[in-house]
Amino acid sequence: xxxxxxxxxxxxxxxxxxxxxxxxxxxxxxxxxxxxxxxxxxxxxxxxxxxxxxxxxxxxxxxxxxxxxxxxxxxxxxxxxxxxxxxxxxxxxxxxxxxxxxxxxxxxxxxxxxx
Amino acid sequence: xxxxxxxxxxxxxxxxxxxxxxxxxxxxxxxxxxxxxxxxxxxxxxxxxxxxxxxxxxxxxxxxxxxxxxxxxxxxxxxxxxxxxxxxxxxxxxxxxxxxxxxxxxxxxxxxxx
Numbered sequence: 001x002x003x004x005x006x007x008x009x010x011x012x013x014x015x016x017x018x019x020x021x022x023x024x025x026x027x028x029x030x031x032x033x034x035x036x037x038x039x040x041x042x043x044x045x046x047x048x049x050x051x052x053x054x055x056x057x058x059x060x061x062x063x064x065x066x067x068x069x070x071x072x073x074x075x076x077x078x079x080x081x082x083x084x085x086x087x088x089x090x091x092x093x094x095x096x097x098x099x100x101x102x103x104x105x106x107x108x109x110x111x112x113x114x115x
Numbered sequence: 116x117x118x119x120x121x122x123x124x125x126x127x128x129x130x131x132x133x134x135x136x137x138x139x140x141x142x143x144x145x146x147x148x149x150x151x152x153x154x155x156x157x158x159x160x161x162x163x164x165x166x167x168x169x170x171x172x173x174x175x176x177x178x179x180x181x182x183x184x185x186x187x188x189x190x191x192x193x194x195x196x197x198x199x200x201x202x203x204x205x206x207x208x209x210x211x212x213x214x215x216x217x218x219x220x221x222x223x224x225x226x227x228x229x
Contacts, residue, residue, distance in 0.1 A: 034218065036220075042222065046218075090157065094216060094218065102148060106157065107157045110155075
């Protein structure tokens, strides 16, 4: 069975600092991987996705993530965070395509950016 | 992309009553998924709904408690039967296009059972 682990429940950084949110997955093949952000009392917004090819993927709002098959990881990064980045971030995995894309989510990481 | 509209945005219901949550897609989609999110927790897949067939439920979710209808390729309804305070959570519908791996979400329905 597949699983996603986000080992850091909460991360606090200062505005302008760099950020890395960790994500580890378990799946026998190469999965489809996603990072979503959830702002307070809102739905999920897709930040970026990885299917294949270049292991470094660029997303919205200057976020990027790096896929590592050897480490079974898909860490999210940002060079300089803003206070408005404070939110909950979810890493997710999908095994399938063709319209039947069930997602397995990690536990989420609450990011707090201190002004 | 797919836009998913959920109704209602939020609701409060009495214990023992039932509540319907609607999800409408702006284009035809093969599968619709329903997720449950308790406050400050992750999203759990409840069920997969395809047109013309019974929904497939994940472990811990049953059709008696959470019946799902999928009458056509743009619409699905999740019902919460015999609601209890423990059902208080946010319910999301989700889908993707036929050829894409990208997954889209509705804005969620926040349910409070009192």
